[in-house]
Amino acid sequence: MARRQCSKEDCHAPQDFCQELGSPEYPKCKHFIANAHKEEAKVTSKKNKTISTIPWSGDFLQQDEIDLLAHRGTPKIIGLIGSSxxxxxxxxxxxxxxLFNGKLIEGxxxxGSYTLSGWELQAKTLHIKENGKVRYPDATPSDKDFQSxxxxxxxxxxxxHDVLFADSSGEVFSxxxxxxxxxxxxxxxxxxxxxxxxxxxxxxQAIIDQRGRAKLEIVQLAEQVKKGLNKRPIVLLWSKADLADSMRSNIVxxxxxxxxTLFPDAISLQISNYSKSDSDELCHVNNLKGTESLLNQMDNPQPLTVAPMQPESSDFFFKYRGSYGSK
Structure with a gap:
């Protein structure tokens, strides 16, 4: 959560996120200080004049922060689309x-990443419980202004290639x-x-539970995606596919x-977050293959010419540009 509203000394959660709860509902945290921002607001402007920071925090980025990558060219954005x-x-x-455990996206x-803290917070909430069930990350907030x-x-x-995975709530996509x-x-x-x-x-899971209703929502969303898709590639991911045998065949x-009909050239993959073995195809292979397949279809790669950043900091470590800096 925002540091000024958290009383826990070792909390390093990003803005609007609670490390203790593993969700954006930070006001429910026992460490949350509801009125702390009022007191700290008095000295905010003074602190900003004396404290220098690097231009990124490690949290997930917002729209207005994409220019952080501008010195390396236009980043490729992968949009994640689906219902709640x-x-x-x-x-x-x-x-x-x-990726953290050594698996590779082939090729x-x-x-590197500017958002390692954001990735890490999501991964921490994903684990298998003692009963074998998977504990998933909390749902993305359905705020129209929230995206990561x-x-x-x-x-x-x-x-x-600088790649940005754009995520938002399923409710707003509906x-x-x-x-x-x-x-x-x-x-x-x-x-x-x-x-x-x-x-x-x-x-x-939705197809199993909601049947025809889920089908209508999936097709309606797909039809809207098709309208302005042009030649942009799309990969279809059947999530929670470890339950696929329980779906009605006629609905599938x-x-x-x-x-x-809508996406005749699209690659379709079944994925799962529950692995039966270390080489489980649905989990360890297809989750990576989904991103790999999409990346391989994207064009206009950026040349590997990385210009050094110019951080706004007086710290010598961040200002040092190496031996080439004076050439």
Whole structure:
């Protein structure tokens, strides 16, 4: 949560997020100080004049912070689209967990991240309980102004790619599917407009529980995505696919037919966050393959020419540009 509102000394959670609860509901935390900002506001301007900081915090980024990457070219944005509970945020947590544990996106080498704290917080909430069930990250807030951009720098052959995974609430995507001009779905519209490719989530659990209703919501959202897709690539991810055998075959076939009509060239993969073995295809292979498949379809790679940043800091460590700085 915001540091001025947290009484816990070792809390390093980003703005508007609670490390103790593992969710954005920081006002419910026992360490939350409701009126702390009023007292600290008096000295904020004075502190800002004396404290120098590096230009990033490690938290997930917002729209107005994308220029942090501008010195390396235009970043590629991967939009995550799906209804509420479809597994978008959980996918990010699993992707980071797999990379952290040594798994690889084939052909794409990890070269850094500006949002490691954001990745880490999501991954910490993803774990398997003693009863074998998976504890998933909390749902993304359904605020129209809330979205999170998770950064990975990936090297492919002789090119460096800055990749941003854009995540927002499933509720706002449902509103956007009904009406793209809905003011309460502005963040979904931004993700759709700005993304260079999409991961589209089909929730197997919802299909089991809601049947025809889930099918209608999936197809409606897919139809809205198709309207302005142009040549942008899309990968279809059937989430919670460890439950796939419990879905009604006629509903699955109907959804598959609709998606095939809308996205005839799209790659379709089944994914899961519950692994039966260390080489489980749904978990350890397909979660990575989804991102790999999309990256391989994206064009216009950025040349591997990284200009040194110019941080606003008086700290010698951050200002030092190496031996080439004077050349």
């Amino acid at each position: 509970g479809a597994g978008k945020t959980t996918y990010l947590a699993m992707l980071y967990t797999l 794409w080498d990890f070269a 951009l998770y950064h990975l720098a990936l090297r492919n052959e002789n090119h460096l 509103k956007w599917a009904d009406n793209v001009d809905d003011p309460s779905a502005e963040n979904a519209g931004w993700i759709y407009e700005k993304s260079h490719g999409f991961l589209f989530f089909i929730d197997c 076939e109907s959804i598959e037919t609709s998606l095939k």
